[in-house]
């Protein structure tokens with residue numbers, strides 16, 4: 401009897417604590433920004449490399465399911481030139497060679513350069529590789545590091561960037577990111593914003609490729625597409641969708657048995673990353689729906705405990721910009737995210753930062769009227785990082801009052817860093833640009849959604865409990 405009362409009292413105290421932390425915060429941080437205009441084309445930040453037909457816009461992405469391959473991509477402008485990559489473990493000594501493909505495209509009156517894609521596979525884990533592309537005096541050399549082998553306790557650090565564009569704010573985001581320990585970027589859509597120009601001027605795709613090369617040539621960016629990649633222009637005779645994006649940015653979709661480069665999955669270190677397309681069919685019975693249903697069944701949380709989803713339009717967003725645009729994809733997929741205990745869902749689209757509590761709205765019923773998001777410990781945390789700094793500027797009007805599901809929100813430019821420490825812990829932070837000091841503006845310890853529910857994990861939690869970690873409290877209820 402006594403035990404029961406004590407338990408009730410304890411529960412009450414804990415609930416108060418939870419209530420205390422569960423009122424969300426809207427940051428009042430205000431700072432002046434660079435203007436939201438694109439960097440001029442003649443700027444040094446867009447300078448093409450020296451040398452005849454030198455490879456430019458170099459970028460790499462993961463090339464297989466498990467992280468032992470990369471796809472190296474680049475553009476040559478004068479002539480196709482070779483599509484081969486020379487690589488090896490020692491600088492300037494390239495004992496291996498891979499052969500790729502070259503293609504080009506037109507978009508209305510724009511003619512692209514020669515776009516090369518080359519799969520480099522059979523790599524060893526945890527290894528630094530040097531690579532060389534191009535020929536003769538114009539060849540260029542870069543390097544990348546492969547991830548550790550798939551392992552539940554493999555530590556790995558991801559950066560998360562969205563809606564980047566090519567303004568000085570974009571550049572600032574990139575430069576801040578490059579100062580971090582990020583090893584791979586999870587990109588949540590809207591790359592160049594070339595579609596803002598007359599006839600979707602592809603020259604702005606090329607300038608963007610040169611702007612980001614400083615990062616993309618040396619570490620993989622895991623791509624997902626946003627609305628600015630659609631480029632559906634029937635008025636210009638351009639009736640396909642995602643044409644420039646699909647020519648320029650490859651994804652290893654076949655390795656995850658996807659039928660489209662727009663949605664796919666990769667596993668890297670201790671993470672299973674699922675990339676979805678907000679602007680491709682996703683309702684019941686469509687290819688994306690069928691693929692996701694199957695992929696989720698095959699996620700192995702014993703080997704890759706961190707289940708992360710990327711999509712462009714956020715499902716939970718309390719900004720006036722793009723408000724409720726994610727409702728249709730939420731209706732299609734949210735129940736699966738809860739069922740499979742997805743850890744984190746990253747989105748962009750809204751040009752601001754926002755993090756949710758673990759909530760779900762899967763009991764929505766059009767007949768009974770149930771329609772409120774509820775605290776749900778099986779639900780993911782939803783994070784919007786559409787604050788890369790593109791020419792459309794910040795989305796600074798949040799709905800007032802802040803809804804219960806919103807934990808923290810701020811309209812500033814920035815990027816996130818997710819450090820997967822081991823199977824149970826990840827340290828997450830959002831960094832706004834130009835703080836002038838190294839203090840992340842949002843900082844959370846995430847406990848893994850799969851390993852948090854087994855007994856060993858519970859014991860760990862007890863020990864941490866005295867520290868009064870917010871996530872501990874929330875993950876109990």
Ligand SMILES: *[C@@H]1O[C@H](CO)[C@@H](O)[C@H](O)[C@H]1NC(C)=O
Nearest residue numbers: 479480503504505506511512
């Ligand atoms: C691609 O390049 C070739 C060779 O320069 C050229 O003949 C062809 O017209 C180009 N195709 C497109 C679609 O631009």
Ligand SMILES: *[C@@H]1O[C@H](CO)[C@@H](O)[C@H](O)[C@H]1NC(C)=O
Nearest residue numbers: 763764765766767768769770
């Ligand atoms: C939706 O609500 C109606 C009316 O309350 C109820 O009869 C029905 O079973 C509910 N459907 C689901 C799937 O919960």
Ligand SMILES: *[C@@H]1O[C@H](CO)[C@@H](O)[C@H](O)[C@H]1NC(C)=O
Nearest residue numbers: 821822823824825826827860
């Ligand atoms: C997992 O990482 C966290 C954070 O670095 C650390 O506190 C914890 O002890 C680690 N757990 C194990 C089992 O190593």
Ligand SMILES: [Fe+2]
Nearest residue numbers: 590626627749
């Ligand atoms: Fe967008």
